[in-house]
Amino acid sequence: MTAGRKPLQADLVVGANIRKLRGEHGLTLQEFSSQLGMSHQQLQKYETGSNRVSAGVLYVMARAFSVPVDALFEGVDDTTGSDETTKTLQLARNKCHTIIDRVSSVAVLTSMAKVLRAMQDTD
Numbered sequence: 712m713t714a715g716r717k718p719l720q721a722d723l724v725v726g727a728n729i730r731k732l733r734g735e736h737g738l739t740l741q742e743f744s745s746q747l748g749m750s751h752q753q754l755q756k757y758e759t760g761s762n763r764v765s766a767g768v769l770y771v772m773a774r775a776f777s778v779p780v781d782a783l784f785e786g787v788d789d790t791t792g793s794d795e796t797t798k799t800l801q802l803a804r805n806k807c808h809t810i811i812d813r814v815s816s817v818a819v820l821t822s823m824a825k826v827l828r829a830m831q832d833t834d
Contacts, residue, residue, distance in 0.1 A: 718760035
């Protein structure tokens with residue numbers, strides 16, 4: 712961290728989400744940092760928000776956790792003034808994305824798309 716630079720709220724939230732997901736996957740700091748090819752000190756700096764996580768590292772971490780990249784930003788305050796309904800919708804979308812991102816079968820994804828399309832048409 713450069714002198715005088717304070718972590719942004721987003722840096723802190725992303726770091727906390729990384730730490731939470733690492734814990735949910737039963738990985739130690741050392742295990743996950745080795746998997747990512749970085750030092751455990753660097754991962755710890757990401758988790759505390761003292762270092763910002765690059766887009767490439769965010770992508771690799773999201774893939775390692777089998778979540779969409781935006782799941783790492785869950786809880787970052789939306790400065791556009793979104794209301795509670797919008798936040799609830801976004802949480803529901805994130806849950807759907809997480810399920811979809813874990814599917815590796817084209818046939819299953821195609822079926823899921825048909826079901827979602829049918830559900831949308833009835834709304």
